Amino acid sequence: MKERFSMVVIDDIPAVVHGIANNMAWTEHGIKVVGTASNGLDGLHLIKEVRPDIIITDIRMPKLSGIEMIQQANQSGAKLIFISGYSDFSYAQEAVKLGGFDYIVKPFTPEQLLEVVLRAKSVLEEDSQRQRYVYDIERKLRESMPLLRQEYLNLLVRYRSHPQKVKERWDFLNVDMKDAGFIIFAVEMDNYYAGDTNAAINDVEVQRFALQNILEETLLAATKAVVFRDGINRFVCISNDHEGLDTLQLAEQCRENIARYSRATVSIGVGKTVEHIHDLPISYQQAVHALSYNFYSGGNSVFAYPLYEGEQTVTMTISSEKEKELIYILRSGATDRITSVIDEIFGEWNHIQPLPTPEKVRVYCMELMVTVRNAMNEELDVEDNRILEHRMEEMTYHSASITVLKSIATEICHLYCSHTKSKQKATANAVISQSIAYIRENLHKNETVDDYAKQVHLSTSYYSNLFKKVTGQSVLQFVVTERMEKAKLLILQGLPLQEVAELVGYDERSYFSDVFKRRTGFTPTEFRKQYQP
Incomplete structure (x- = not known):
């Protein structure tokens, strides 16, 4: 969209005013005549009312001269084009001192006037573009100031720099604090996991905003302070220290208020007071060191530096x-x-x-x-x-x-x-499986638990315990069970009972019969009759 500029014409000769205002195609050049006047006093009222971009005025006029009119109008920024005769050259020099853009000597042609006005318009366009640029820069600076402050404060507490440079940047950011006597709190959200995919981004941001707001309100109620983010789950609070301020109690208030008014808890490390801005890294490192001791409390706690006076070297040993x-x-x-x-x-x-x-x-x-x-x-x-x-x-x-x-x-x-x-378990299963195989192959032998243990190279007690753990039975219970199962097969094969007793490790048939009945509920003869046609 083409920019339009306003212009007024002031002269005590009506023909000159009419010719300039009405007989030239100003609109084609983006210029609009917004008023005319025939004397300096009316011209002064007109200028103050419409505040034009371009003023064309005669120097000699009744009531007020052009120079007097401009002096009283105090219209900075407008381009002043003075017109007058040769005899007024000294006035022209004074007009230039007032900031006049140009001076046209009567008589002049429309082309001469147009050329001067268009040059004035060109300068106005450049001025306007420059002003827009400056305004845009200022706007962007205002919008980015919170981020600039955040980044600068993060650097300020981490790295030492020349005191004068630090002070200049501090003043530029317009930090509302006294420039002497500082103490730092390092505040960390407890149990915060950046990889928690169940937490919505908005919820996390709202929580962090709430915590920062609580910290600011708590601190500002007691002293001047600034709070900014230090990573995803940590805040840094810089506060002014002054006589009567109990910094440890103030940190406790911050912790308590966050626990009371939010769903989160925090741990806080408190550094020592430093006098100058450029010494803030000292207090910051102390605060971070103190904060690390939430390792012992698990969170929702305050630690002040130094945690212990004197020697910090600790030797850790375990007997x-x-x-x-x-x-x-x-x-x-x-x-x-x-x-x-x-x-x-x-x-x-x-x-x-x-x-x-x-x-x-x-x-x-x-x-x-x-x-x-x-x-x-x-x-x-x-x-x-x-x-x-x-x-x-x-x-x-x-x-x-x-x-x-x-x-x-x-x-x-x-x-x-x-x-x-x-x-x-795997080893035990293998050993006991080996022992079971041996037992089953040697049921006819009258061996003891000690014999079985020696066969797998184990002590009797360890073997007995291991056997029961694996099979759920004692060794002797297992041996008797296996003998009775084998005896059943031999009986059904028609072998004489004396031979069956010997094949399963019993020398006396009567004793074998007693054991068989206790285990099965039948004598060997009854068992054979029941299962053979």
Whole structure:
């Protein structure tokens, strides 16, 4: 759409006004004459009323001269074109000082005037385009200011820079805080999982917006502060510290208000006060370090730096006896004892002061699990090995609390224990199957449990327990059952009862008959009559 500019003509000669206003095709050039006047005073009222883009005015006029009129109109931005005779050249110089665009000497032709007006129009178009550009830049800057502030504040708390540059950027972003005495809270949403596909994006964004709003309201009620996002599930609060402000209590209020007014809980790390803007990274690192100790609480807690005065070096050890006991349990397949031993190992750290850093605990647990893996020296199947690698990765990178870490360690131990039990069961089944085959082939021999145990190279007690675990019967119960089943077949084949008794390991026929009746409810003779025609 072609831009139109407004113009007024002011001269005390009516013919000049009429000729300029009505006898030239201004509309063809995007110019509209919006008013005329015949003296300086009327011209002043006209200019103030219509605020034209171009003013064509005579210098010498009654009531007010053109120069006086322009001075009083104070119409900045309009292009001033003065017309007058040669004798008014000194006035023309003054007109130029007032910001006049050009000066036309009478008499002039319509072409001369048109050329000057079109040049004025061209300059107006350039000015208008420049103004639109500047306005667009300012608009974009206003719209992007929250993002600029977010990005700058994120950089400000992480990296130290020259104090003067930091101060200039701080002032440019118009942060409404005093530029001295700062303290940082690092606030983290508890139990937040970025991979939770069940949570709608809008719901997550609404929750984060609500948390930021609660933090801002709580802090601003006590001091000047600014809150911004630091990643997906963390916020950073920069607040002014001042006399009488209990920062730890303020952090507790933030935690309590979030728990009360939202569906979330947070953990908060509080840094120490720093005096200057360029020292904010110090307080930020302290706050993040303090926040990491929610590892012990599991969330919904506040930790202030320093957690402990003095020496921070902590030596973590586990007694060799506890380590050996854990390995023994895994090798023996005693699943029911895993949890209690893991609890005892983790419980030893509760008495260490100061508490070891979460990273130290993670590293030590990894070392413990590597020790377990090396001691077991077991080749897991593909699925179990996949589970093991996944749990080890979780232990290293995703164990948000000591409770989770302990749970992962317990699961890994159960994995190895279950693998051990499976191998033990397979081995036991093979050994007992071998023993059963031997028993069935040697029912005619009068052998003892000790004889059977020696045959598979096991102690009598271990063999007896293993046999019952696999078959559900004692060795002697199994032997008697097998003898009676074989005796039934031999009886039905018509063998003499004395020979049947000897073939199933009984020297005396009468004793064999007693055992057979107790087991079947029939004597050998009754059994034969019942099943033979």
